[in-house]
Amino acid sequence: MDVRTGFFALLLVILGYIAALMVFPLFPYVMAAGLLAFVLYPTQKRLEATLDSVPLAERHRSKLVALVLTAVAMVAAVVPLFVFSVIVFQTVFSFLSEFDGPAALDELEALGRDLGLEDETIADLQGQIRSTLEPDVITDAIDIVVGESLRLLNMGIEMGIGLLVLVFLLYYLLVDGDTFVEWVGAVAPIDPVVRDELFDEVNVVTWAVIKSHVLVALAEGILGGIGLWLVGVSNVPLWTMVMIVVSFLPAIGVWLVWGPAVGYLFATGEPMLATVLLLYGIAVLSIVDNYLRAIFVDRSSGLHPAVVLIGVIGGIYLLGIMGLFLGPVLLAVFKAGLNVFGEAYGNLEPREALAEAARDEQPMVQQQLDGVGTDPDDGTDVETG
Incomplete structure (x- = not known):
C-alpha cells in the first residue's frame, strides 16, 4: 500500500468514525425506520403497480405511495409505541410524586394488624421508619423526584426528535430504498x-x-x-x-x-x-x-x-x-x-x-492448476459437480 492509498484509507476511517458518532444517538430510530421500510416494501411495490394507470410520473407515484404508507405506519406503529412510552413515564412520575410517607405508615400499621402483629411490634417498626425519615432524607427524596422528572422530560424530548427522524427516514427509504441497497451492494467488497x-x-x-x-x-x-x-x-x-x-x-x-x-x-x-x-x-x-x-x-x-x-x-x-x-x-x-x-x-x-x-x-480452476479435464486412468470425463 502506497502513501496515497494509506492516507485515503485513514481519511475514510476518520470520516466513518465521525459519521458513527452522529448516527449513534439516533441508532434505534434509524434501525426502526429500516425495519418498517423492509416490512412495507412489498406493499409499496404492489401499490405502485396498481397506480400504473394513473397519469403521474413514476417518481411521483412512488412518492405518493410512500407518503400514504408512512402515514399508515405512524398510526399503526409509531403512535402506539409513543403512547406506551408516555404511559410508562407517567406511571413512574406519578409514583415518585404521589408517594405519601404518613399514608404509607398507616397502611403498614393496618397490614401489621392483619398479619396479627402485636401493637408494641408495630410501634417499634413505625418508630424505626420515622427515625430514618429525617429532614435531610426528605430533602434528598424531593431532589430525586425533581431530578427524575427532569430526566423523564429530557427523554420525552429526545424521543420526540427520534420519532421525527424515524418518520422522515421511513419515507425516504420507501422512495429511494432500491437505490440505497444497490449502492451498498456495489461498494461492498463481496x-x-x-x-x-x-x-x-x-x-x-x-x-x-x-x-x-x-x-x-x-x-x-x-x-x-x-x-x-x-x-x-x-x-x-x-x-x-x-x-x-x-x-x-x-x-x-x-x-x-x-x-x-x-x-x-x-x-x-x-x-x-x-x-x-x-x-x-x-x-x-x-x-x-x-x-x-x-x-x-x-x-x-x-x-x-x-x-x-x-x-x-x-x-x-x-x-x-x-x-x-x-x-x-x-x-x-x-x-x-x-x-x-x-x-x-x-x-x-x-x-x-x-x-x-x-x-x-x-472446471476453470482445475484446468488452470493442472490442465487435466479427464480421468487419467480411463479418459472419461471427471464429474466436477
Whole structure:
C-alpha cells in the first residue's frame, strides 16, 4: 500500500468514525425506520403497480405511495409505541410524586394488624421508619423526584426528535430504498454471488423472525390487554406492554401477567371477574400462543427461542423500547451473515446459488492448476459437480 492509498484509507476511517458518532444517538430510530421500510416494501411495490394507470410520473407515484404508507405506519406503529412510552413515564412520575410517607405508615400499621402483629411490634417498626425519615432524607427524596422528572422530560424530548427522524427516514427509504441497497451492494467488497445470497438470506430470516416472534408477541400482548380491560384491571396499557415483552419468553408467555391478575381478582373479592379472565386466558391467549406461534415457526423459524430471548432483553438494554423488536431482527441478520460466510468460505454445505457458482468455477480452476479435464486412468470425463 502506497502513501496515497494509506492516507485515503485513514481519511475514510476518520470520516466513518465521525459519521458513527452522529448516527449513534439516533441508532434505534434509524434501525426502526429500516425495519418498517423492509416490512412495507412489498406493499409499496404492489401499490405502485396498481397506480400504473394513473397519469403521474413514476417518481411521483412512488412518492405518493410512500407518503400514504408512512402515514399508515405512524398510526399503526409509531403512535402506539409513543403512547406506551408516555404511559410508562407517567406511571413512574406519578409514583415518585404521589408517594405519601404518613399514608404509607398507616397502611403498614393496618397490614401489621392483619398479619396479627402485636401493637408494641408495630410501634417499634413505625418508630424505626420515622427515625430514618429525617429532614435531610426528605430533602434528598424531593431532589430525586425533581431530578427524575427532569430526566423523564429530557427523554420525552429526545424521543420526540427520534420519532421525527424515524418518520422522515421511513419515507425516504420507501422512495429511494432500491437505490440505497444497490449502492451498498456495489461498494461492498463481496463477490456478487455471495452478496446476492447474503441479501436473500437476510430477507428470509428477517421475515421469519417478524412473523414467528414479533407479530405473535404483538397479537398476544394486545389480546391480553383486551382481556385485562374487560375485567377492569388498572394500568392496562402498561400491562399490555409487559405482556408483549414476556410473550417472547419461551414456555412462559403472557400467563406470567394474566395468571397473577386472576389471583389478584380472587383476593380482592371479585371471583366472577377472576373466572372470566381465567377462561379468557385459557380459551383465547393459550390457543393463540400454541397454534399461531406453531404455524409461523413450523413454516419458517428464523432463530431459536433462546436466541430470541437474548435479542429481546439485550435489545432493550442497548436500544431502549425499540430494542424489543430490533434485537431479535439484528441477531437474525447476524445469523444470516454467518450462514452465508460458512457456505461460501467455510465448511457449511452451500445452497443452490453458491453451489451453482462453485460448479461453474471449478472446471476453470482445475484446468488452470493442472490442465487435466479427464480421468487419467480411463479418459472419461471427471464429474466436477
